[in-house]
Amino acid sequence: MQTEAEPEVSPARMRLMAVIIATALFMQNLDSTVISTALPAMAQSFHAVPLHMSVALTSYLISLSVFIPASGWVADHFGARQVFRGAIVIFTVGSVLCGVAGSVGELVAARIVQGLGGAMMLPVGRLLLLRSVSRKQMVDAMAWLTMPALVGPVLGPPLGGFIVSYFSWRWVFDINVPIGIIGAVAVSMFIPDVREPDRGGKLDLLGLVFSGLAMAFLMAGFETVGRYLVPMGWTIAAFLAGAACCLAYAAHARRTPHPVLDFSLLAIPTFVNSMLAGSLFRIAVGALPFLLPLMLQLAFGYTPLQSGLVTFAAAAGALLMKPAAQPLLSRFGFRTVLIWNGAIAAAMMGLCALFQPNWPSLVLDAILFTGGFFRSLQFTAYNTIAYGDVPRPRMSAATTLYATVQQLTLTLGIVAGAFILEISTRLQGHKEAVQSDYAIAFVIVSAVAMLAAPLCARLPRNAGEALSGHHPATEEKA
Template identity: 35%
Template sequence: MLTPFERKLLPWLAAVGFFMQALDATILNTALPAMAASLGESPLRMQSVIIAYVLTVALLIPASGWLADRFGTRRIYLLAILLFTLGSLACAVAPSLPLLVAARVLQGIGGALLVPVGRLAVLRIFQGRELLRAMSFVTIPGLVGPLIGPALGGWLVEVASWHWVFLINLPVGLLGLLVCGRFMPDLYQPTSGFDWKGFALFSLGLVLASLGLQGMGERSFSVGISLLMLLAGLAAMAGYWLYAARATRPLFSLSLFHSSTFAIGILGNLFARLGSGAMPFLTPLFLQLGLGFSPSVAGMTMIPTVLGAMLTKTLVNRLIPMLGYRRILIGNTLLLGGMMSGFAFIDAGLPYWALLCWLGLFGAFNSLQFSAMNTLTLKDLGPEQASGGNSLLSVVMQLAMSMGIAIAASLLNLFHGEQETWLPTFHITYVAVGVMSMLAALIFAQLGQEECEPTPRRDGSAP
C-alpha cells in the first residue's frame, strides 16, 4: 500500500520516463548534419541512427507489459532508465556510425520500456477521476518534449557539440534511478505464458523488412541483398499470420481484424504514417542542407509544427462529431499529402513568416490525422481486445515511422545523384512523399456509413 506522498510522486516518476523518451525522439533530428560531418559520413546515411531506435522500440512494445507483470514494475522501470542512460552515454562516445547505431539499439531497449511500464504502474494504482488526472499529467511531457527537442538539439550543436544531445540524458537518468529506486511501487500481476514463438516470427519479419528498406536507402547493401532481406521479412510476417490463425494465445490475435474499423484503421495508419513519419527526419535536413539554416535556427523553425499539433488537439472532439470519420480521414489525408508536396514550392525567397505559418498548419492537420486514425482504430474493440489492439497499434505507429524514414532516405539518394545543390532533391522528394501519403485515402474510403458514427468509446489520440 502506498503512502499519500508516494501516490503523489508516482505520476511524476512516470512523467520522467515519458519526458526522456519524447525528448529523445525529436532532439536528434536537428543534429544529424553535424553528426554526419563529425563522423565523416553523408547526411543521407544518418537515418539509420533514428531507425535503429524506433525499430527497437517497436520490437519490444509487445513484451513490455508481460515483463512488468512477471518481474515487477520497479525492477523493469529501473532497468529501462539504466539501459536508456547507458545507451545515451554509449551514443555520446561512439567514434563511428556502426557503433553509434549499436548504442542506439541499447538506448531503444530502455526507451521501449519507459513509457509502457510507467503508464502501467499508474493504471494499477489510480482509479476513476484520480486516474484521469494522473494520466493527463503524465502525458504533458509527451507534448513538451517535441516542443523543445528540435530547438534544444540545434542549440547544443552550436554552443557545444552533437555529443551533448545524448549527454543531456545522463543527469536526468541518474536522478530517475535514485528516486525511482526509493519510491516506484513494485507491482506484480499473475501472468500466463508469453507467446515467444509468435514474438520471434513477428520480430524477425519487422527487422528483416526494415533492414531491406534501409539497405536500399543507404546503399549499404547491394540491391540483391536488400531485396532478399525484404522478401525474407515478408515471408516471416506471412509465417506469423499463419501461426496466429492456429495459436491459442497468439501475440496479436487475428480476431482483432474481425472489426472492420480496426482493420481499416491499422492499414490506414501504416500507409498514412509513411509520409508523416518521414517529415521529422526530412524537414530539419531540408532547412539546413536545402535552405542553409543554422542548426539552432532550424530547430526553432520546427516549433510551430508542435504548437499547431497541440492547438488542434483541443478541436478534435468537436470536429469528429461534426464531420464523421470518413469525411475527416479522406479529406484530411488528401489535404495533408498536398501540404507535404507543397514543400516543393519553398525556397530561400519565401518570407520566413510564411514558412512558419506553413509548418504550423502542417502540424495542425497532421495532429488531426493522428487523432482521428487512432480513435477509429480502437473505438469498436471490446474490453478483452483493447490491450492487444492498442499494443498492435503502437507497433504499427513505430514501424511506419521507421519505414517512412527509410523510404525518404532512399528517395533522397535516388533523386540527388550527382547534383551539386540539395534544394531540387528535397523538392522532388517532398512531392513523392506527399503522393505516397495520399494513397491512404483509398483505404479510408472503404469505411461504410455505419462505421463512421462519431461516438468513440476509447480515446486513441497520439502526441
C-alpha cells in the same frame, strides 16, 4: 455498448498522467533524431569513417523493433507501471553508457540497451494511460501523448547542432539523464498501478524470435535501400529474409493461443482502419522531418539554426491543437474529422512543394504552423479510435501490435522520402537535389497521405461515439 467497468480519474489527474508519460516518450523521440546531427563529431572522436557511424542509428532501431513485440506480455506479467518505470531506467542507463563510450563497438552495445528501454516505453506507456482513464477521456489523454511523435523529430536536429557546435557530442546523451530520473520518480508518485488480469500462458518465445527477426531484417532493408551503405544484394536479401520470417510467424501464430502479435485484433473495424489508414498517413509524415531540413539547408542555403527555427513552427501548431481535439471530435465525429482533416493535412504537406528560397520565413512558418495543427489532430484521432472498441483485457495486445506497425511505417517514411529524392535527382540529371526534386518528393508523400481518406470513409458514421460524445443519429433528428 460498453459493459466494462470504467476507471474514474479527475481531468487534472488525467492530464498530469498524460504529461508524465508524454515527457518520457518525448525523451525517446528526441534522442532518436538529435543523434543524427552528432554523427560526424562522433566519427571524428572515434577515428571512424562518418558513413559507418550510421550503425549508431540502425543498431537502436533494430533493437527497438526486436523487443517491441514482447512488451504486451511483459506488461501483463509484471505490471504496466513497473515495466514503464523500468523502461525509463534502462533507457537512461543506456544513455549514460552512450555518453561514456570509448569506441564504436561500445556505442553500438549501449544503443542496443537504449533500444530495449525504448521498446518498452512506447507501447507500455500508451497502455498505462489507456488503462488509467475512461473512454470519454481518451481523446484528451491521447492528444497529449501525441506530442512526442511530432515535436521530437522537429526539435531534435537543431538541438543536436547546437550541442555539438558549443559543447560535446556526449551531451546529446547526457541530456536524457535528468529527464529520466525525474520521469521515473514521477511515475512512482503519480501514476496508479492499474492492472488487468494476466492473460496467462508463457511468453511466446518462438513467435518472438520470428517477429524479432522479421522486424530486424525489414528494418535493416529499409535503412540501407538506396543509400549505398551495403551492396544492393545484401539489402534484397534482408527484405527476402524479413518476408520469410513474416510468413513463418503467420503460420506459427495460427497455432498459438497467445501469440506475441495478436492479428485477431484486425477483426475490430476501428482498430484495423486506424492501422491501415494511419500507416499511410505516418509514411507521409515520417518523410517530413527528413525532407524539410535538407531542402532548407542544402537547396535554400539556410543555416542549421535558421532551418530549426522554421521547422519548429510545425511543433507550435501541434501544441495549439491540444485543447481543440475534444471539441472538434465531439462536434464532427471521428469519421468526418479523419476524412476532411486528413485531406487538409495532406494538402498542407503538398504546399511545401511550392516553397521558394526567396519566400519570407514568416510565410513558411505560417504554412508549417497550420500543417502541424492538422497533422497533430489527425494523429490524435487515429491513436484514439484505434482503441475505442478494444476490450480492456486486450489493450496490451493492441498497443503491442499498433506500436510494432507504427515503428515500421515511420521508418518507411524516411526511406520513401530519401528514395523519391534520389530517383528525381537522377531522372532530372542533377548532381545534387535541387528545389524541384524536393517539390516532387513533397507532392508524392502528400498523395500517399491522401490515400488514407477513402479508407476512413468506410468507417460508420457513429464510429468512436463513446470516445467523442458525437451522436450523428441525434444530430440528424434535431
